[in-house]
Amino acid sequence: MTTPLLISLFPFLLLIPALCFSICHANSNVLCIQSERExxxxxxxxxxxxxxxxxxLEGKINPSLLELKHLSSLDLSNNNFSSIHIPKFFGLLESLTYLKLxxxxxxxAISHNLGNLSKLQYLDLGGNDLKSKSLQWVSGLSFLQYLDLSSADLHKANDWVQWIFSLHGLVSIDLSDSSLEGPIPDYFGNISILEVLDLTRNSLNSSIPNFFLSDNQLQGTISSAIGNLSSVTYLDLSENQLNGQIPLSIGQLSSLELFDVSENQLNGQIPLSIGELSSLELFDVSENQLNGTFPLSIGELSSLKYLDFGYNLLEGVVLETHFSNLTRLTTLAASHNRLRFEPNSSWIPPFQCERIELGISDVMPTWFLNLPTQFEYLNLSSNQLRGEISYLNVSNFVDLSSNRFIGPLPRVLPTLLVLILSNNSFSGSLFELLCNSSSRKWMVVLYIDKNLISRNIPDCWNHWQGLDLLNLGSNNLTGKISPSLWHLNLTMLNLRNNRMFGELPSTLQNSLHLVMLDLSENHFSGSIPAWIGDKLSNLAILSLRSNNFDGHIPHKICDLQFLQNLDVAHNNISGVIPKCFNNLSAMATTNKTNNFVFATFVVADFFFLNALLVLKGREDEYGSTLGLVTSMDLSANSLTGEIPKEIGSLVGLLSLNFSGNLLIGNIPESIGNMELMESLDLSMNRLNGEIPPSFSNLNFLNHFNVSYNNLTGQIPTSTQLQSFDNLSYMGxxxxGPPLTKNCTAKGIPTDIANNGSSSEGRKVNSPYVSLALGFVMGFWGVVAPLFFIRSWRIAYYRKLDHIYGKLYVFWATMGM
Incomplete structure (x- = not known):
């Protein structure tokens, strides 16, 4: 009897002819037939x-495979056949039972000839660039049990349900990322033995049928008929728009191993019948609106490994008995609820969690800190925990941000990859964490911002080679930048809002991979070095705001092709605005990509760069959307000359602020080309002429200010420009509208046009003369120093900007 052939090209076994003998037959003593060997x-x-x-592997697939009459298994997966279609002759390999491509x-196009493989039980075409207008060809695969067409383009295959569910032997179906559209038909045939159906990341938009679909646009409630799917082991309804309650019939799914309804709008209580799912390993109901108490029946799920009920409205006390039988639990996530966890102080958990996220409003519990096992992942962020922490027994990831912890920074394991302690009240110095500990060569993310850390930044970064993101902003750090800091290969450095001083060290040039550099709100001085444009070519965010930098803006800044946010406001910078700003190509494009994402692949968590940006007169924090924001702020300096017309090339800018400088000349007509602009501030300069008519094109403006210049003429007629109040135009x-002052036919204010035109107006009235003289003397007594004493002017602008910001927030709040 001839033994069936099996061929796998991953790994590649056909290296030498001798190997041919080992793959031809299960019995290695039987030699290959000569024709099959050839x-x-x-x-x-x-x-x-x-x-x-x-x-x-690359190249071509030779039809010589047809000479292998007994070939039953063919695996060509994970190769690179990018220049060819699936060969049509595959449909002639009539002995195949297993085909993995x-x-x-x-x-x-998927060859319909594959439908001739009548013995096929396993077909995997997933992860290719394939398409099909009809799936009628699968009807010939009557023995098929496993089908994977993921990532194929099936948006024209309206018959997919009809033909796929005519195959009653299917156990697993994967049609994820297949561009399926429209409503889900009611007919699904006999799917009683189906265990896995994956239709995630499509555009299906009907009410939920009696099976599972995640990451679509499903609406309505979960039918109680779902309890009839007794063979289902994997039930995923996550990331849809489902409402209503989880049906009690869920307890009838005796084979269920995974239950995921996260990121929906479900309400009501978690049904007690959940405790009947003895095979359940994953239970995720996070990010819904579930209420009531957490059922004790959860404690009966002895097979449970992953439990996540965070971000709901659950309330009451969680007891030790909730976890009595959860001996296999490795992930526990329960944060952002109204629950209280009050175990006995001597309680020893029966599980050995690797990942834990809890919502606790109390002192850090003793039982928690004294757990004998080591966590991999610990997230207790955004609670009201207080007290001191001396040591964290966590190997990979720690997030204790937004709590009330005090005292010195905790000691951590040398294997830790991510440490986030932001927004607490930790105090003391960085010395113990940075210098008196084991090598930190593995740490990737270190966030200690918004605390009370003081003293200098220690000069002992030599062993932190793996660090990518460093945020020490909003503390009480002082001194100069540590020389060894530039041994790091950082992607982000944030030292904003401290008390650091000195010039930028030339060693900063070594940080070639910096994407974000934020040194704002310190006391740094000297000129902005030209090598920032030469060496830091990957910069997307450069913020030097509110320091003591002087000199000119170096033209080398124009070489930063990825720069999206430039903020040098509130410094002592002089000179002209560089015309070469039109070379800042990331600001000159309307096609924005949100690529400010960094991942620690070991713990599979994503980190978005976050930055504080001053836009529209107020400071806001941007995180996941940071890559979509483009801004330039040169305000409150001593810039002179005219606004270069080349600025109009930056059509991708959302915010532009040149206020509080000494700029002269007309406003360039080209600024009207910046049609995406949401915030434009040219106030407190010496600009003259008219507001360009092209400003009528700025349809997205919601913050606009040209006050305190020498502008004349009529305000261009535009819905947006007429929507701002008098404060935007005063001085x-x-x-013309929105001002009450009318214009003459020539666009001149009536009070100027009529000046000196009447005899009454020419009469001298001594009381008014005295009043006018008094006003002039008083006005210049205050204003003249602002023009001639530079330090007064900067302080005044800063104060005015601060007051304006508060008023803006007040008005915005009152208007809500």
Whole structure:
């Protein structure tokens, strides 16, 4: 009897002819038939191994495989056949029971000839660039049990339900990322033995049928008929728009191992019948509106490994008995509820969690800190925990942000990858954490911002080679920047809002991978070095706001092709605005990509760069959307000359602020090209002429200020420009709506046009002369120093900006 052939090209086994004998037959003592041996050699000779590592093979697939009459299993997955279609002759390999072509970069239409493989039980075409207008061809695969068409383009295959569910032997179906659209038909045939159905990341939009779909746009309630799917082991309804309650019939799914309804709008209580799911390993109901108490029946799920009921409205006390039988639990997430966890102080948990997220409003519990096991992941952020922490027995990830912890920074394990202690009241110095501990070469993220840390930043960063993101902002740090800090290969450095001083050290040039540099609100001085544009070519965010920098803006800044946010406001910078700003290509494009994401792959958590930006007169924090924001703020300096017309090329800017400088000349007409602009502030300069008519194109403006210049003429007719109040225009000679001052036919304010035109107006009235003289003397007694004493002017502008910000928040709040 001839033994069936099995061929796998991952790894690549066809390296030498001798190996042919071992793969031809299960019995290695039986030699290959000569014709089959030659067929395999032909097949091998048409393949290319560019990496010489037996992976990612390229080349052509030779039809010599047809000579292998007993070939039953063919695996060409994880290769690079990007230039070819799936060969049509595959449909002639009539002995195949197993065909795996996933992640092989095949492209084009799926050959209908595959429907001729009547013995096929396993078909995996997932992860390729394939498409099909109809799935009628699958009807010939009557023995098929496993089908994977994930990532194929099936948006024209309106018959997918009809043909796929005609295959009553299917146990697993994966149609994720397949561009399926529209409502889900009511007919699904006989799917009583189906265990896995994955339709995630499509555009299906009907009410929920009697099976599971995640990450679509499903609406309505979960039918109680879902209890009839007794063979289902994997039930995923996450990331939809489902409402109503979790049906009590869920307890009838005796084979269920995974239950995920996270990120919906479900309400009501968690049904007690959950405790009947003895095989359940994952239970995730997070990010819903579930209320009531947490059921004690959860404690009966002895197989449970992953439990997440965070971000709901659950209330009451969580007892030790809730966890009595959860001996296999590795992940516990329960934060952002109204629960109280009050175990006995001597309680020893029966589980050994690797990952824990809890919501606790109390002193850090003793039982928690004294757990004998080591966590991998600990997230207790955004609670009201207080007290001191001396040591954290966590190996990978710690987030204690937004609590009330005090005292010195805790000691941590040398294996820790992520440490986030933001927004607490930790005090003392950084010395113990940075210098008197084991090597920190593995740490990737260190956030200690918004605390009470003081003294200098220690000069002992030599062993922190793996650090990517460092945020020490909003503390009481002082001194100069540590020289060894520039040994790090940082992506982000945030030292804002401290008391640091000195010039920027030239060693900063070594931080070639910096994407974000925020040194704002300190006492740094000297000129902005030209090498920032030369060496830090990856910068996307540069904030030097509120320091003592002087000199000119270096033209090398224009070489920063990725720069999206430039803030040098509130300094002592002089000179002209560089015309080369039009070379800042990331600001000159309207196509924005939100790519400010960094991941620690070991713990599979994503970190968004976050930055404080001053836009629209107020300071806000941007995180996940930071990559979509573009801004330039040069306000409150001593910049002179005209606004270069080249600024109008920065059509991607959302915010532009040149206020509080000594700029002269007309406002460039080209600024009207910046049609995405939401905030524009040119106030408190010496600009003259008219507001350009092109400003009518700025349809997205919601913050606008040209006050205190020498502007004249009529305000351009535009819905947006007429929507701002008088404060945006005061201190000029403007007329027309929204101002009450009318314009003449020539666009001149009536009070100026009529000046000296009547005999009454020419009469001298001594009381008014005295009043006018008094006003002039008083006015210049205050204003003249602002023009001639630079330090007074900067302080005044800062104060005015601060008051304006408060007023803006007040008005915005009152208007809500």
């Amino acid at each position: 067929a395999l050699l032909k097949f091998k000779n048409h393949l290319i191994d560019p990496s010489n590592k037996q992976s990612k 996933s992640q092989a970069q095949f492209h084009g 000029n000679h403007l007329c």
